Amino acid sequence: MIDTRGRSLELFYIDGHPDGMVTAELFNWTGHVFVTPRTRLTEALRREEAGYAGVYLLLGEKDGQDFAYIGEAEDLSTRLKQHAAATDKDWxxxxxxxxxxxxxxxxxxxxxxxxRLVTMAREIGHTPLHNGNSPSLPGLTEADIAKMEAFLANLMVVLPAIRVDMFIQRSRPAGSSRPVPAFEAPEDDGASEDNEHTQAVRFILNKPTLDLTATAIFQNGEFIVEAGSHARSEWMNEKSIQAGSYKPLQDELVRSGVLRPDGMHMVFTKDYAFRSPTAAAAIVFGHSGGGPAAWKLASNTDISFRDWQARQLDAVTEEGAAT
Structure with missing residues (x-):
């Protein structure tokens, strides 16, 4: 069952702007998350919580891709000073x-x-780690393990809110994203609900000239391309490999094994949740553009994702007018 309860998260911008030092806390959680740019490290390490025991993430780029290091310390400020002075961590x-x-x-x-964080990051595979060997789990009591797993669950809510998405699992086992129980969307508008919180609709993308076919499920706000879908093997527009291009995402999917060569094309080996139909179409086509119009309802290919979404918005407007 999906937990649909709201959570209260407080972000405090210490410097008055989101690119400076930020604290993040969840209501009724003892955890405290503090984010600082390296350029503000001197001020950051003067704060009381910087001297606490905890774990830390160092985030940046190396060789043109996101890179990270995960560590722990009994005194975070002392450890961060060491990393700031290390010549192998300039990134x-x-x-x-x-x-x-x-x-x-x-x-x-x-x-x-x-x-646990190192293991999770490596299993998900979004961001390569500077860490060497994976640390082993220490001996904890059953009660302490339960506490730390609950701590991690709350941390996974906070991190995406501060734009740390390396622990978001977007690839899933093949077939795991299919609606249960299965149903077919009505042909008139493609909308169907299996409960008041969950809507699951299947879409298809065909490119006959390239012999490309992909299927996807839109469910719980995610656009999930299903395993077995095809994708172009090469990125076609090199001029678009710049800020905003989906080429780095294609590289990540190949590196992590979500996409693998299959004859003239590539094939999705797992279900993968994209941020949007635009991103999903870009990976299938091998170039940016045309996502909402390219995906069609599987039950009625005359209706695109854009058309379907417009109908959902119209329905909301009509409901509002009726009340």
């Missing part, structure tokens, strides 16, 4: 410090969190 630009109020985390806790 990082942002530090994320994770601790708990009143310095409640001990050495075993933070080592557990570090080990």
């Amino acid at each position: 990082w630009e942002t530090a994320v410090l994770v601790s708990a109020s009143a310095n409640r985390l001990n050495k075993a806790h933070v080592k557990y969190l570090e080990a």
Whole structure:
């Protein structure tokens, strides 16, 4: 069952702007997340929470792609000073410090969190890590393990809110994204709901001249291309490989094994949740453009995703007028 309860998250922009130092806290959670650009590290390490025990992420770019390091420390400020002076870590630009109020985390806790975060990051594969070997889990009691897993669950809510998405699992086992129970969307408008919170509609993208076919499910706000879908093997417009291009995403999917060569094309080996139908179409076509118009309802290919979405918006307007 999907948890649809709202969560209250407080972001405090210490410098008055989102690119400076930021704290993030969830209501009724003891965790504390502090983000600082490397350029503000001197001021950041003067803060009380910087001297707590915790885990940290160093984020930046290396060789043209996102890069990260995950570590733990009993005194975060001391460890961050060491990393700032290290010649092999010139690439990082942002530090994320994770601790708990009143310095409640001990050495075993933070080592557990570090080990779990490294494992999660490597399994997801979005962002390569500077870490060498994966740390082993320390011995914790059953109660402490439960506490740390709950701590991690809350942390996974906070991190995307501060634009850290390396722990978002967008690839899923083949077939796991299909609606349960299965249903067919009505042909008149393609809309159907299996409960008041979940809407699942299947779309298809065909490019007969290239012998490309892909299918996707739009569900819970995600546009999920299904395993077995085809994609072009090469990015076709080199001039578009710049800011805003989806070429880096294609490279990531190939590197992580979500896409693999299959004859003249590539094939999705897993279901993959894209941020939008535009991104999904770009990966299938091998160039940007045309996503909302290219995807068609599987039950009625005269209706594009753009048309279908417009009908949903019209329905909302009509409901509002009726009330």
